[in-house]
Amino acid sequence: MRRTSRDIRTANRSEVLRRIIARSPASRQELAAATGLSLATVATLVGELLDLRMITEVGYEDSAGGRPRGLVAVDASGGVLIGVDIAETYVRVELFDLALTPRARDEQEMRPGENRPEQVVARVVAGVGAVVARAGEAASRVLGIGVGVPGQIDRDRGVCAYAANWDWHEVPLLELLAEHLAHPLYLDNPLRACTVAELWFGAARGREDAVVVNLGTGVGAGLALGGGLHRGVSNSAGEWGHTTLVPDGRPCHCGNHGCVEAYAGAPGIMRSLRELDPGSPLLHPEDQTATIDALARGVAARDPVALEVVRITAGHLGTGIADLVNLLNPEVVVLSSWVAATLGEPLLDEVRKAVGRYALGRPFAATEIVLSPVPTDPVCLGAATFALEGALRSAGRRPAHRTAPPVRRSAPSP
Amino acid sequence: MRRTSRDIRTANRSEVLRRIIARSPASRQELAAATGLSLATVATLVGELLDLRMITEVGYEDSAGGRPRGLVAVDASGGVLIGVDIAETYVRVELFDLALTPRARDEQEMRPGENRPEQVVARVVAGVGAVVARAGEAASRVLGIGVGVPGQIDRDRGVCAYAANWDWHEVPLLELLAEHLAHPLYLDNPLRACTVAELWFGAARGREDAVVVNLGTGVGAGLALGGGLHRGVSNSAGEWGHTTLVPDGRPCHCGNHGCVEAYAGAPGIMRSLRELDPGSPLLHPEDQTATIDALARGVAARDPVALEVVRITAGHLGTGIADLVNLLNPEVVVLSSWVAATLGEPLLDEVRKAVGRYALGRPFAATEIVLSPVPTDPVCLGAATFALEGALRSAGRRPAHRTAPPVRRSAPSP
Known part of the structure; x- marks a missing residue:
């Protein structure tokens, strides 16, 4: 299937934000040149990102003889993102600003045999609490939490269909996490998280x-x-x-x-x-x-x-x-x-x-x-990027972005 | 890189035409529902395809209580496409109408040892002449010729970089063909031609x-x-x-x-x-x-x-x-x-x-x-599809589509 207009708009919005993260401040003209989009399209997308408070106006640059050009940059105060790397031996949690710069970090050791879903969820919840406190942030400023779980992930249902190392079958992980974490949650495999980290910030950029x-x-x-x-x-x-x-x-x-x-x-x-x-x-x-x-x-x-x-x-x-x-x-x-x-x-x-x-x-x-040139835990970074992409997808859908974002609940497992 | 606006427009134009080929006649409303594009976008793309004379208005259907809806279908009289399958033992040429229905066919046997580029080109030229004559078409109605060549194809230069079976190295095939064929030419590998045939008409649709x-x-x-x-x-x-x-x-x-x-x-x-x-x-x-x-x-x-x-x-x-x-x-x-x-x-x-x-x-x-459910030679069909895609890409670029289309000449080989 071709992508729908909404898919294309979301992809273009992501791409514009990715360029702004890569090089701030940037003018709409530079962004149009870098993305191949028209100046009018870029102006619309920049407006949406401003409305979402993900970016902010930071001044003007002279253009040779013409009107001064408005510059935008990532709005570091616009909210924070959390990425979680669940591994066999640890649960690592990192908190990032909207430029995906790490701001706080926590690591919880998983003891051998400590692998029941509730135990893993408890480690994640503790880690999220720790990084929010360490960064001195209000919980309401967390725009989303991405979670990398080593296994086969059914994203539509928020279920870990199979994890070989823990013998997990059909674990409704998103639902278990949502009982404790009132933020939009994004579950995926660490392999995909690493790949997205390379796409946005590493060698695949x-x-x-x-x-x-x-x-x-x-x-x-x-x-x-x-x-x-x-x-x-x-x-x-x-x-x-x-x-x-x-x-x-x-x-x-x-x-x-x-x-x-x-x-x-x-x-x-x-x-x-x-x-x-x-x-x-x-x-x-x-x-x-x-x-x-x-x-x-x-x-x-x-x-x-x-x-x-x-x-x-x-x-x-x-x-x-x-x-x-x-x-x-x-x-x-x-x-x-x-x-x-x-x-x-x-x-x-x-x-x-x-x-x-x-x-x-x-x-x-x-x-x-x-x-890989990615300098931080690529699973945390990629998982946080999933949360950022999720926040971008929700643009224009939420009536007001300052109200508490809805929790994405999965269907109960059979 | 994200696709540019032009890429997206070309892809959407292809997709709309593909839907019309799959099911004619079709209303703009049906095409919008099938592609996920907005009705306004579909109306614009349908207008472009009408201007190109690739499709035509074929009447109206009643919509429940509303205004009658205009229907469009492929314009079989809008031109023809040719697909060429160059293989080790034969050169097969097929002529298609714009719905990619075969209209005429020719097969030239290649004798063992007959594998110099000029010999292959002569077979292709003879085959193209034969199918145009057999279909009773004017050469000016051929919108493009796609050619599948078993080897590593550098499309930008129109060169067969390497063909193992014939020991070809850096053969400027597009240039050799263009000396005899005054149509837009599209060179590619048979593998890619077969894949495109499945995408448009087969199991990958x-x-x-x-x-x-x-x-x-x-x-x-x-x-x-x-x-x-x-x-x-x-x-x-x-x-x-x-x-x-x-x-x-x-x-x-x-x-x-x-x-x-x-x-x-x-x-x-x-x-x-x-x-x-x-x-x-x-x-x-x-x-x-x-x-x-x-x-x-x-x-x-x-x-x-x-x-x-x-x-x-x-x-x-x-x-x-x-x-x-x-x-x-x-x-x-x-x-x-x-x-x-x-x-x-x-x-x-x-x-x-x-x-x-x-x-x-x-x-x-x-x-x-x-x-594969494709009933005809998939390389000929896919190669003709490359020619159709080329004609779609050129939409809006050529000042008048009824003048002879330009020949895509490759650079001379070193």
Whole structure:
């Protein structure tokens, strides 16, 4: 289906705000040039953003000989946004101003076995309370809360349909959260949050087609195609971690064998290390973070085992990324999440070499492969961006934006 | 980048015409409801299409109690479009009216070794002349010619950058054709032509996200994402045939090993047959078409070797398609091109089973897998659609649409 007029207006409003966030102050003329929209359209959209108090007039600039041009900038006082990163071992909450600059941060540790939905919800609620208090904000100024949950998310129903690590099935998470949090809530998968963070603030900004390869405990490939997030028909696009890399290879927790994740996720990298050198001092059997940290230090010290593990991992990743490059012909492939951040440039160099071996010449020549430049937790940032996009979508729908925003309640689960 | 106002207007104009082609006659009110555009926008776009003489007023319908509503339909007399399918063994040319109904057809055989650019161009020119004569049309009524060429196409320069089967490098095909054909010319890859044919007239129509798996001598996966063709940054998206399926597997002509194409392309299927039963009477060593035909007849007769070859082929395809389903979460996967058409339902059934074994449950449940319903040569149809889209893009640009349209000349090759 073509997008409706409302979709297009919302997308254009997002794009104008994104440009203003990227470079403030800005004139309507600059925004028209940067977006390709007409000056009249930009003026209308800027007016809507002013009405929403998301931006503000900040003065004038001289234009050569002509009338002085009005400048606008993000209205840092217009409200705040909260992003939540729910992970297997922690719940991280960050509060941002409307320019998506972090203002306060909280991290709650999740103890092993502490994984019932009510326990996770309690951590989120405590974290939200903590960042609002720390930032010295009134709760009424929170325009929305975005929440990243590792699992298959049904956004329409606000339900976590499945989360493998916690064995969650059909958990009505949005409803559980809404019992405690009277703000618009936006639930999604961390992979999509990271991808949106790259689109708005990272290596995918201004790019038509980008792939965000997420390397953590799990592995995924967030797709930013045509300048926007590609979700797929049931919001599960990006499950690249369960692409078969080695037929009849290592078993994967998804039930298949030889998946990318079984080789390039942190536990897979640990297994490669164990296979290469079972007694390696780099190996911390119960601690992924400590092992990946030790590998990074080993690479820096030119430890041959560490170098070989990175080379093996990059070889697997490179085969898989070459397939993505051939299939999607993206402008940029971004390596994101904590494993990529920890192993850094040495991993990137080996991945580039491996992709070059397997990809076709023409798409490979057209693709940059980079580390994520996002300096903060990309899941919190992306989740807060979902909340910002939600607030933009609601523009013109709410009768008065200063009244308490409605809570988006999900339907009760069956 | 967001799309510009011009892009959006062109896309909306295409969408309105597509709806009119799908169901004529139509009222502006029906078109507004079907597209989600405002009635005012639809009225403007319909006016542009009337000015272009692509559609025509065909009367009125009563609306319950209100004013009679004007109806429009495709103007079959508004001009004709030509689609060309250049393949390794033939050049097929079809002439269509503006509703994309075939009106005339020509096929020129290419003899083995007859593969120099001038020889191919001569076949195309002869075919175009033949279909124009056969349809009894004046050459001036041809609004555009779309040409599908198997290779890497640089559309901006009108150059075939690389065609493996003919060892073409940097062939300035558009320029060579324009020396003989004074019509707007649109060059692209057959994979993209097939995908556009499915988008406008086939199983991807009205779908947000579709994958068109092309099974012929070569193998590819055309991507229709967000309701439009996904080209990638250098127009090479869809090179799924060179995804690694079996590490260190069969050699592929791309230089790698174990590519999907080495198992699921017609020569790969022949190799599977030869490996299973070297003396099989189904095998016609030098003739792909005869072998695939014999396999299809063997399957119909429950020949165990034929059944096993289809099962093996579907197993390889299923692994690869499962990865596409996981990554892209499409609404529909379409099996297209001559191998899919010849092996038909028995292949489809086995592919569905294999995808179900390897794909994740949630995206698999959301995806239909179907055979292409396009009844004519999809490359000719898609190439003619490129010409139609080109004519729509030029709307409002040409001072008078009844004068001879300008030839799109490519820059000379270096």
